[in-house]
Every structure is written in C-alpha cells, then in structure tokens.
Amino acid sequence: MTAYLVVKWVHVLSSTLLFGTGLGIAFFMWSAHRRGDAAHIAATGRTVVIADACFTAPAVLVQFLSGWWLARFLGLPLDYSWIRVALWLFVLVGCCWLPVLWLQVRARNLAREAVARGTPLPREYHVVMRWWFVLGWPAFIGVMAIFWLMVAKPAGL
Numbered sequence: 676m677t678a679y680l681v682v683k684w685v686h687v688l689s690s691t692l693l694f695g696t697g698l699g700i701a702f703f704m705w706s707a708h709r710r711g712d713a714a715h716i717a718a719t720g721r722t723v724v725i726a727d728a729c730f731t732a733p734a735v736l737v738q739f740l741s742g743w744w745l746a747r748f749l750g751l752p753l754d755y756s757w758i759r760v761a762l763w764l765f766v767l768v769g770c771c772w773l774p775v776l777w778l779q780v781r782a783r784n785l786a787r788e789a790v791a792r793g794t795p796l797p798r799e800y801h802v803v804m805r806w807w808f809v810l811g812w813p814a815f816i817g818v819m820a821i822f823w824l825m826v827a828k829p830a831g832l
Contacts, residue, residue, distance in 0.1 A: 678748075679745075679748055682741050682744050682745055682748070683741075683745060685737060685741050686737075686738065686741035686742060686745060689733075689734045689737040689738050689741065690734075690738060690822070690825075692730055692734045693731060693734035693735060693738060693818070694818055694822070696726060696727075696730040696731050696734065697731060697814070697815070697818065698815075699726075700723045700726055700727060700731070700779075701811055701815070703719055703722070703723060704719060704720065704723050704779065704782075704807070705808070706719075707719035707720070708782075708804050711796070713786045713787075713789040713790045713795070713796050714786075714790050716782065716783070716786035716796070717783055717786035717787045717789075717790055720779060720780075720782055720783025720784075720786060720787075721783055723779055723783070724776075724779055724780055724783060727776055727779065731772075735769070735772075738765075739765065742761075746758060756829075756830075756831075757824045757827075757828050757829050757830075758824075760820075760824060761821050761824045761825065764817045764818075764820050764821050764824075765817075765821060767813065767814075767817050768813075768814045768817040768818055768821070771810045771811070771813050771814035771817070772810075772814050774806070774810055775807055775810050775811060775814065778803050778804075778806055778807040778810070779807065781803050782800060782803045782804055782807065785797060785799060785800040785803065786800065
C-alpha cells in the first residue's frame, strides 16, 4: 500500500470520526438538556467533554495535516477555489467549535453546581446552552459543506 493511500484512508477515517462524534455529542448533549435533569446533564456533560478531548480534537488535527499532505502530494495549489473555500469553512467551523467546547464545560459545571446545591439549573445554564445551540449550527453546516467540496471538487466555484 502506498503512502498516498494510507494518508487518504486516514483522512477519510478521521473525517468520519469527526463528523460522527460531533453529531453524537450534539445529540446526547441536546437530549440531556431537553430532559432538564441537572444530574443527567452533569453526567452527560462529563462524557461529552471527554469524547471531545479524546476523539474530536485529535480528528481535527489529523484532518488538517492529512488534507494538507494530500494536497501537496497531488500538487494541488491551496488557492484552488474549492480548496480555498474548504479551508475558510474549516476555520469557520473551528471558530464555532472552540467556544462550543468551553460552553459544554461551563454547562457541565453549572449542572454539577446545581446538583451539589440541590437547586434548579441557573439562568446562566440556559444562556450557555442557547449559545451552544446557536454556534453548533454553523459548525454542522460548515462540516457538511466541506464534505460536499471534498467529494464534488467543483471547478467553477
């Protein structure tokens, strides 16, 4: 097997991991939030934060490095329109995802505090989750658009 095929396989695998983990994390965090049970939110938040650290963050790094390597190996200029758009979307997704990481940690901590005090979830928790939701959509749509660009490679973009 050639280095190209190995790196391409790693790139596809890490994109699958990135998308699948992100979608799964969003589903479980949103489901816990909708339940409204602070203990359930705290436990789910703990798992979500661990999953992002173990799976999502490394997949982001592997995506960038393997994509860069593939483009260089194939002699594709990074200023091709579809590559340029994909890179800008990658930055946009990152600009949404990084605050989402912090918001997940904050939501988890606020839920933990509510459980420890025996009080309802504070107003700040709901503000945090509103921002988590708002920032999640452009990140999700951005990843979907990157997938499309990588498959279609539209020349006239």
